[in-house]
Amino acid sequence: MRILYDLDHLDVIKNPVVTTGSFDGVHIGHKTILNRLNEIAANIGGESVLITFHPHPRKVLFPESAGKTLLLINSQKEKIELLRKTGLDNLIILNFTREFSQIPSIDFIRNILVGKLRAKKVVIGFNHHFGHNREGDFEYLYELGQYYNFGVEEIPEQDIHNETVSSTLIRKALLEGKIQRANAYLDHHYIIISQLYPGSETCKKINFKTLRVKIEEENKLVPCDGVYAVSVLVEDEYYKGILNIKNSLPLEFRKIDEITIDIHLFDADVDLAGKTATVFFAKRIRDELAFSCDEEMQQQLKSDLREVEELIY
Numbered sequence: 001m002r003i004l005y006d007l008d009h010l011d012v013i014k015n016p017v018v019t020t021g022s023f024d025g026v027h028i029g030h031k032t033i034l035n036r037l038n039e040i041a042a043n044i045g046g047e048s049v050l051i052t053f054h055p056h057p058r059k060v061l062f063p064e065s066a067g068k069t070l071l072l073i074n075s076q077k078e079k080i081e082l083l084r085k086t087g088l089d090n091l092i093i094l095n096f097t098r099e100f101s102q103i104p105s106i107d108f109i110r111n112i113l114v115g116k117l118r119a120k121k122v123v124i125g126f127n128h129h130f131g132h133n134r135e136g137d138f139e140y141l142y143e144l145g146q147y148y149n150f151g152v153e154e155i156p157e158q159d160i161h162n163e164t165v166s167s168t169l170i171r172k173a174l175l176e177g178k179i180q181r182a183n184a185y186l187d188h189h190y191i192i193i194s195q196l197y198p199g200s201e202t203c204k205k206i207n208f209k210t211l212r213v214k215i216e217e218e219n220k221l222v223p224c225d226g227v228y229a230v231s232v233l234v235e236d237e238y239y240k241g242i243l244n245i246k247n248s249l250p251l252e253f254r255k256i257d258e259i260t261i262d263i264h265l266f267d268a269d270v271d272l273a274g275k276t277a278t279v280f281f282a283k284r285i286r287d288e289l290a291f292s293c294d295e296e297m298q299q300q301l302k303s304d305l306r307e308v309e310e311l312i313y
Contacts, residue, residue, distance in 0.1 A: 001084045004092045007116045013090055015046025018119045020130060023052055024167045025073035026082035028187035029125060029158040034086045036155060037123050046120055047089040051112075053096035059219070060096050071221035073170055078193050081278075105135050106144070114148045121151040128154075175251055177224045177284040189280035190223070192261075196234070196272050199262045208301055211272060213243070213261040213279060222259050223281070224251060225288045229308040232265055233278040240266040242301075242308050243279065246288055266305075282311055
């Protein structure tokens with residue numbers, strides 16, 4: 001997958017099949033669009049192209065309201081890795097600014113989709129809007145496609161558990177600790193990619209070695225406090241793990257740099273501090289607890305380990 005950060009230094013993209021959007025979470029609805037994108041590109045001897053934006057448009061347009069409280073399912077690094085797995089040929093990450101948001105939909109189509117990319121086909125999700133004031137939609141794209149000679153296809157909404165899948169729905173599930181539900185909507189495990197650091201001194205004192213996970217982007221969504229069953233990928237090796245998230249503040253008052261995330265890995269015989277890990281969340285197994293003594297903590301951790309052993313194979 002080629003990654004590009006502007007439209008001024010494009011190599012020739014053969015018969016581009018294009019979609020646009022934030023694609024936070026790269027969930028099952030996004031994957032349906034990208035699978036279709038790749039299928040059409042293969043059929044016409046072309047290449048698939050996703051135009052996405054950074055920072056998230058809501059952060060730029062509504063910095064003191066909706067954007068201020070918006071948490072994203074994926075960091076930029078995580079989103080890139082998830083998109084890479086879809087087989088996408090080209091990822092274009094455009095810097096989203098207020099000036100960019102003022103581009104009328106006709107200019108976005110004429111100057112970018114046609115002028116810069118020479119799109120052969122545009123694929124969009126159900127009820128997708130684009131351009132200044134979200135004035136562009138499927139009908140508008142279709143009409144201009146007739147004039148500029150590109151095809152347009154709309155992908156229906158994806159439903160799971162009789163609910164329409166959306167990034168908003170997934171964020172809600174994660175903040176409530178409903179990991180399995182979120183994973184079903186995502187069609188993959190919720191992940192955190194992070195460097196590993198030395199962990200809790202308290203756990204080390206009771207011979208329960210941990211590593212610390214630190215979130216690099218302040219807008220990254222972290223699930224609610226509690227203990228989670230996870231698997232962890234470090235340098236092509238998978239480990240089972242038990243992960244603890246602790247902040248002790250209500251979700252609306254949490255600050256990303258004050259959230260403590262510690263992880264204990266099964267059978268990790270080497271020191272992995274300093275390595276980069278991908279943490280895959282499987283299930284939230286209990287609330288955060290307060291212990292009256294070290295022995296009580298040890299007994300609970302042993303119980304947690306048994307549960308994780310049964311969950312992750």
